[in-house]
Amino acid sequence: MSIVGYKAAGHDGAVCCIEDGVLRYSIEGEKDSGARHALIGPEEFKSILDKWQTNPSVVCSDSRSMDTNLLEYHGISLDEILWSRASAAGREFEFASVPHELAHITCAYALSDLPEGQEFYALVWEGYLGRLYHVDKNFLISKLEVMDYVGVRYSFPYHATGRDGIYGHSAAGKIMALAGLAKPDDVRQPQLKRITDLLLDSWVTHARHERISLNGDPDLLYRELSYLDGKAVDSPEFVALCKALQDGIFNRFFGLRGAMSVASCHC
Numbered sequence: 001m002s003i004v005g006y007k008a009a010g011h012d013g014a015v016c017c018i019e020d021g022v023l024r025y026s027i028e029g030e031k032d033s034g035a036r037h038a039l040i041g042p043e044e045f046k047s048i049l050d051k052w053q054t055n056p057s058v059v060c061s062d063s064r065s066m067d068t069n070l071l072e073y074h075g076i077s078l079d080e081i082l083w084s085r086a087s088a089a090g091r092e093f094e095f096a097s098v099p100h101e102l103a104h105i106t107c108a109y110a111l112s113d114l115p116e117g118q119e120f121y122a123l124v125w126e127g128y129l130g131r132l133y134h135v136d137k138n139f140l141i142s143k144l145e146v147m148d149y150v151g152v153r154y155s156f157p158y159h160a161t162g163r164d165g166i167y168g169h170s171a172a173g174k175i176m177a178l179a180g181l182a183k184p185d186d187v188r189q190p191q192l193k194r195i196t197d198l199l200l201d202s203w204v205t206h207a208r209h210e211r212i213s214l215n216g217d218p219d220l221l222y223r224e225l226s227y228l229d230g231k232a233v234d235s236p237e238f239v240a241l242c243k244a245l246q247d248g249i250f251n252r253f254f255g256l257r258g259a260m261s262v263a264s265c266h267c
Contacts, residue, residue: 001020002019002020003058004016004018004093005017005059005060006061008062009061011169012030012038013038014028045088049088049091050089056091058094058095060098061095063097064082065095065097072097076141081102084097105135117137121133121134121135122135126150126151127151127152127167129148129150130146144256146252148204152166152167153200155167156221156245157171158174158175159221160212160221160224160228161231165210175246178233178242178243182236182239182242182243186236187240196241196244202220203215
């Protein structure tokens with residue numbers, strides 16, 4: 001039996017094949033001089049099936065159908081997996097459209113050493129998502145909301161200073177590294193706490209022209225971070241904000257540990 005995973009939507013396209021329980025191949029769109037965050041299109045997918053002589057029993061993807069790279073983003077129930085028949089390169093197979101949110105949880109579980117049937121908590125920090133999930137022994141998932149747009153908020157220093165787009169695909173790793181350069185005294189400045197609280201507690205929407213709107217104001221983010229204009233990314237001011245945002249996100253999730261204990265008592 002061949003199960004093929006196909007990351008066709010969003011960014012970082014990939015194809016992998018598990019055949020009779022053994023990984024046969026894993027191919028990423030970025031590799032072999034591919035563009036950064038590259039996807040793998042339908043024609044490339046067909047050529048991969050041909051090259052590896054793969055006859056999938058099922059293709060699993062987070063795109064809505066075999067013919068589109070539109071992401072199926074939200075969803076945490078196994079009942080939200082959409083099944084259909086599809087074909088590629090003259091091969092017919094079952095196609096499973098798995099919500100991106102659910103894929104994060106199931107992949108983390110599959111790669112862990114947790115035994116089957118054990119309940120657990122899962123954490124997803126994603127572009128639009130900021131949630132803890134409780135998964136029971138029957139894999140029924142419930143969620144504890146913490147903060148939306150976690151990944152977008154994390155990229156605010158880069159985005160607001162014109163170094164990256166709204167989605168911040170290139171920013172996250174850089175900001176993680178820059179946060180490590182911050183000095184504790186710089187992070188503890190009162191004005192930085194005010195800005196961090198504003199950035200993490202505001203409600204977020206996307207305005208036109210690739211701008212972020214905070215609390216309904218499309219200029220608020222850019223006004224608040226205008227003091228970083230012209231500052232090098234490794235300047236004390238820039239790295240302090242990166243560290244403060246990172247710590248702030250962590251502390252909000254860590255603060256849910258009491259709620260998690262309550263939830264576990266009712267399982």
